[in-house]
Amino acid sequence: MSAVAHLAVTLVLCLLAVPPLLGARWSSQSPGAAVVAWQLLLATGVLCVVGLFGALGLAPYDRPMLPALGEFTEDLSTGLPPEMTLARLCWLIAAVVTAVLVPVTVVASTVGVLRIRRRQRDLLALLGRTDPAAPGAVVVDHPAPMAYCVPGLRPRIVVSSGTLEMLDRGQLAAVLGHERAHARERHDLVLVPFTALRRVLPNSRYAKEISATVALLLEMRADDRACRAHPRGCLLAALRRFRDGGFTTPAGTLGIEGDITARLDRIAEPRRRQLLPARWIALAATTALASTPVSLFLWPG
Numbered sequence: 001m002s003a004v005a006h007l008a009v010t011l012v013l014c015l016l017a018v019p020p021l022l023g024a025r026w027s028s029q030s031p032g033a034a035v036v037a038w039q040l041l042l043a044t045g046v047l048c049v050v051g052l053f054g055a056l057g058l059a060p061y062d063r064p065m066l067p068a069l070g071e072f073t074e075d076l077s078t079g080l081p082p083e084m085t086l087a088r089l090c091w092l093i094a095a096v097v098t099a100v101l102v103p104v105t106v107v108a109s110t111v112g113v114l115r116i117r118r119r120q121r122d123l124l125a126l127l128g129r130t131d132p133a134a135p136g137a138v139v140v141d142h143p144a145p146m147a148y149c150v151p152g153l154r155p156r157i158v159v160s161s162g163t164l165e166m167l168d169r170g171q172l173a174a175v176l177g178h179e180r181a182h183a184r185e186r187h188d189l190v191l192v193p194f195t196a197l198r199r200v201l202p203n204s205r206y207a208k209e210i211s212a213t214v215a216l217l218l219e220m221r222a223d224d225r226a227c228r229a230h231p232r233g234c235l236l237a238a239l240r241r242f243r244d245g246g247f248t249t250p251a252g253t254l255g256i257e258g259d260i261t262a263r264l265d266r267i268a269e270p271r272r273r274q275l276l277p278a279r280w281i282a283l284a285a286t287t288a289l290a291s292t293p294v295s296l297f298l299w300p301g
Helices: 003-022 031-057 065-078 086-127 161-166 169-184 187-200 205-229 232-245 260-268 273-298
Strands: 137-140 147-150 156-160
Touching: 003 031, 003 205, 003 273, 031 065, 031 086, 031 187, 031 205, 031 273, 065 273, 086 137, 086 147, 086 156, 086 187, 137 161, 147 169, 156 161, 156 169, 161 169, 161 232, 169 187, 169 205, 169 232, 187 205, 205 232, 205 260, 232 260
Parallel strands: 137 156
Antiparallel strands: 147 156
């Protein structure tokens, strides 16, 4: 099978894998593994699109993608082979444009978020205070319950005075543990490519669903980390209070409010071990898919 056919089939398989992965029951039981599966699937899809365009354009060279690209650049000065038609040049241009568009979109998304976070930090420097009841956190005087993380090299965990009044010591410790998990594991960086996907495909329902699903999985991952260090009942009680109080996390931050009902259900239920083998099947499948475009960039199809 040619490189073009390999890449086309792999791309179709990636698209077909999206609905089952969105509805996978095991993902809530193993949110970390599910996020890795989504990362592999997204990276594979991007590589397949770039590789497919490039393979169509560089087909006359009958070489792996990178060596063929090297020969093409050399031929630009000495003369292209007659098989390099205008159509093939257009495919090659499409590959270059796609390869450039992806990192540019990621950088643009990151820069926008960094600006928002800088404003958040400036406001916290003016309005925030410390409180012995919330060690390591910045307290903002506001009656509404809120708790969120401003990520970065020097992350800020923020809670409101309303949160301090609403939660007892154990519940507050669990909430702070949740936010510290976001900061420690840099969940903000995990979200960047999925935010970029939404910018590239603003009208795609799947792009929105994938981004929202990954965000929820990261909240579940932070819940799991908090439950390892604090009693599960404390986090459950805190989430119920936040659900009843209602609040919105500021833009550019990671908060505790994401689909609280779904998170309450999974924390209250024991882990279903019969679902766990499915995560290894999903990871193996997405890894196998990812290996296809990578190999075709380096070795012949």
